Amino acid sequence: VVPGETALAFYKAKNPTDKPIIGISTYNVVPFEAGQYFNKIQCFCFEEQRLNPQEEVDMPVFFYIDPEFAEDPKMAKVDLITLSYTFFEAKEGQHLPLPGYQ
Amino acid sequence: MSTAMNFGAKNFKPRPPDKGAFPLDHFGECSASKERFMECLRRNDFQSGACRELSMAYLQCRMERQVPGGSPFPPAPPRRPLVFVGVQLMANEPLEKLGFKDLIDEKPEAKPQKS
Numbered sequence: 001v002v003p004g005e006t007a008l009a010f011y012k013a014k015n016p017t018d019k020p021i022i023g024i025s026t027y028n029v030v031p032f033e034a035g036q037y038f039n040k041i042q043c044f045c046f047e048e049q050r051l052n053p054q055e056e057v058d059m060p061v062f063f064y065i066d067p068e069f070a071e072d073p074k075m076a077k078v079d080l081i082t083l084s085y086t087f088f089e090a091k092e093g094q095h096l097p098l099p100g101y102q
Numbered sequence: 103m104s105t106a107m108n109f110g111a112k113n114f115k116p117r118p119p120d121k122g123a124f125p126l127d128h129f130g131e132c133s134a135s136k137e138r139f140m141e142c143l144r145r146n147d148f149q150s151g152a153c154r155e156l157s158m159a160y161l162q163c164r165m166e167r168q169v170p171g172g173s174p175f176p177p178a179p180p181r182r183p184l185v186f187v188g189v190q191l192m193a194n195e196p197l198e199k200l201g202f203k204d205l206i207d208e209k210p211e212a213k214p215q216k217s
Contacts, residue, residue, distance in 0.1 A: 006201030007150040008157035010136060026116050040119035041200065042192070047123040057126050058136055062161065064201060 004067035006041065011059040011085060015051035022050050023087040034081045037069040048090045059085075124164070125191055132163040132191065158202045164192035 001007045015021045025045045029035035043061040051057065061083070069075050127133070139156040146152035167190065197206055 001150045005151060005154070006157075008139065008160060010140065028116075040117070042121045042124055043119045044124050044126065046116075046118050049123075049126050051126075052128075055128070057128060058130075058133065059126070060124055060136075060160070062124075062157075062200070 001065060003037070003065040003069045006062065006064045009061045009063070009083070011044075011061070012056060013051060013059055013087065014056040015053060018053045020050055020052050022048050022090040024048050024090045025085045025087045027083060027085050030082045030084075031078060033074055034069070034078055037066040037072075037075070038081065038083065039064050039066055045085060121193065121195070127164070127167075127191055131167045132160060135160040135163040154202065155205055158197055158200075158205060161192055161200065162197070165190060165194050167191045 013023075024047065027040075027043075027045055029038050041062045041064065043063070044059040045061075049059075063083075065081070135156070139153055139160050142153035142156050143150070150157075197203075
């Protein structure tokens, strides 16, 4: 991926149970300092997503790395940025709180 | 307020996506497009730049498709009844604004439209 160029990535999620599951996901970026340069244009996160029993779906993320990344001396040795998602089961009426906000 | 479990580490503040969430493609309407994109990545050693045309095609596929109902789970209060209106798999957005301007400028003649 080139900083400044939009890119598409796919994750896959499966509901292995026999009941529908409503989930919400949040994400994490490592190394931590690279997270500020990671910009999501559109993804499947932060909103409830329903997976029916045994359903498997592709989950796209459309993003770009801020071009300032290439100017940051602290990022000079960073050539791998890892984006991970964690799915939580949503409870009815629950809102996923953004960490750091109370 | 932090949960104070990570001493000294800064809080990671997830940011919502600029253009919101993709509805799930429950029926796999754009799976073929996605597969072509993934095959391209595999052929090109996962160099994202080599497959931008196919990623653009995937997003176009999403924009052309509608799914009924939008979110199946009524949004948070006040609750509204589910209404089956078409919701696109991706809101229409000029491709130039999604970082594909250079690809579009290269091809002044329009790609063949799907009939």
